[in-house]
Amino acid sequence: MEIKRAYRFRFYPTPEQEVILARTFGCARFAYNHMLRLRTDAWYQRQERVGYHETSAALTALKKTPEHAWLNEVSSVPVQQALRHLQTAFANFFAKRAKYPNFRRKDGEQSAEYTTSAFKWDGNSLTLAKMKEPLAIRWSRAIPKGAKVTTCTVSKDTAGRFHVSMLCDDVVSAKQGSASQVGIDLGLTRFAILSTGEKIAAPNGFRKNEKKLAKLQRRLAKKQIGSANRRKAKLKVARVHARTADSRRDFLHKLSTRLINENQVIAIESLSVKNMQKNRSLAKSISDASWSEFVRQLTYKAQWYGRTLVGIDRWYPSSKRCSDCGHTVSKMPLNVRSWTCQECGSIHDRDVNAARNVLAAGLAVSAHGESVNPMSL
Template identity: 75%
Template sequence: MEIKRAYRFRFYPTPEQEVMLARTFGCARFAYNHMLRLRTDAWFKEQKKVGYHETSAALTALKKQPEFAWLNEVSSVPVQQALRHLQTAFGNFFAKRAQYPTFKSKHDRQAAEYTSSAFKWDGKTLKLAKMDAPLAIRWSRTLPKAAKLTTATVSKDAAGRYFVSLLCNDTVEVKPAVVGKIGIDLGLTHFAIFSTGEKVAAPNTFRKNEAQLVKLQRRLAKKQKGSKNRIKAACKVARLHAKTADARKDFLHKLSTRLVNENQVIAVESLAVANMKKNHCLAKSISDAGWAEFVRQLAYKSRWYGRELVGIDRWYPSSKRCSDCGYTTVNMPLKVREWTCPECGSTHDRDINAARNILAAGLAVSALGESVNPVGI
């Protein structure tokens, strides 16, 4: 199966490369923000549509002006790509997939995208345009043999770490079929409960670092704005956030890979995570769990490796239905963790019973097309 795949590596720039990257990030950010203002003013003040080609022409004219001559000091490719990203952002907005584009800040994550014409790749080293030496990349894994790189995106996060993401063509082989089938019920105390009876504890990556984060944020709030000490304190906060995000991502990737390797059919309940976050008592824990990212990983890994992922409608009464006889109780508050079926007398763990019902519904959708309001993931 031919796919586009990105490989992300950390690298350590030299002082000269740091200066050039800072200029490149700044020029790309300026082009994005300037053209966003141009397009916004053209529409709201003159009712005039401005697209990518108009912004590209405006950028060319801008570079010819003496006060903006500094735009020519960096590679033109990342600056031009910023306009393409702006066009994509407007496309997502008009398709109702995202909110209206917002201005980029120098305090957030910085990124610059280089196409194949703006870098040199010899299979071992990567050299960007306007730089004298290749990047000192830490190759944590091996790229595919004869990989043809199409883009190289260089980024710097709020913690001051530099990364390069290499997009290339890759071939993924379908994994051999297995007999395993599993239903997954997602929760907070336990991150995932399987139809096999296994319960996976929630990693609680944010909760574990919350006390330390509060301490660092209080120190940051007391620093004078614009001072070097405030910059150092902000970097410490960003590093702790990065540590939390990395730990969560590592947990989700390991669990999703394991499930895809062991099971041919995976059934999971479709959850409206954005709506669930409106409950302020649970919003922090739901965000910390990373349910949406977990399902996203299951979706693309299942597609790559020939597995079947089935989504069950969020209104399916998985917790209130007896997995043995099919009896459905009327009410079941969240505080009820175990219950006995009045029809057949079976005693159920609420979450394991829900996972078994999710698996049964998923198999019905997969094999017989039963009506359980399946949702495509």
């Protein structure tokens, strides 16, 4: 199966490379914001639609003006790609997949995309346009030999770390078939409860750093705007957020990969996360759990490796239904963690019983050939 796969690495630029990247980020950000303002004003003032080709022509004219000659000091590819990203943002907005595009901030995450004409990749080193030396990349894993690198996206996060994402044309093969099947019930106290009875603890990355983060944010609020001390305090806050996001992403990838490797069929309950986050008491914990990202990873990994992922309707009474006899109780308050079936007398752990019911429902859906989309998360 041919796929597009991105390999992301951290790298450490030289002082000269850092200057070039800072200029490139600034030019790409300026082009994006300038053309966003151009398109917005054209619509609201003259009811005129401006597309990618018009913004590209406007950028060419802009580079010829003396006050914007600095746009020519960097590679033209990342600046041009910024206009393509803007076009994609508007396409997503008109298709109601995203909100109206926002202006990019100077103190936010920075990125620049290079296509094949703007970088050199020899299989061992990566050199970007306008740079004399290759990037000092920390190779945490190997890129498959013969894989064609189509684009490279260089980014700098708010914690000051540089990363490069290399998009490749790759081939994956289905994993060897497995007789194992599993149902997953997602939770907050326990991130996931499996139909096998295993309970996987939630990482609670944000909760663990919440007090430290609150302390650093209070210090940041007291610093004078524009001062060097404020920049230092802001960097400390960003580093805590980055560490939390990294630990969460690492946990989700390890768990999703393990489940894909061990099971042929995975059944999971579909949840409306956006609606659940309206609960003020649970919103922070739900966001920290990142269920949507977990299901996203399960979805594409199942497609890659020939596994079956089945989503169960969110209204399916998995917790209230006895997994032994099928009897369904009328009510099951959240504080009830174990219960006894009135019909068959089976004693159930609430979450394990729900996971078993999710698996049974998923197998029924799979057997009848019905299509259920788990990505309603």
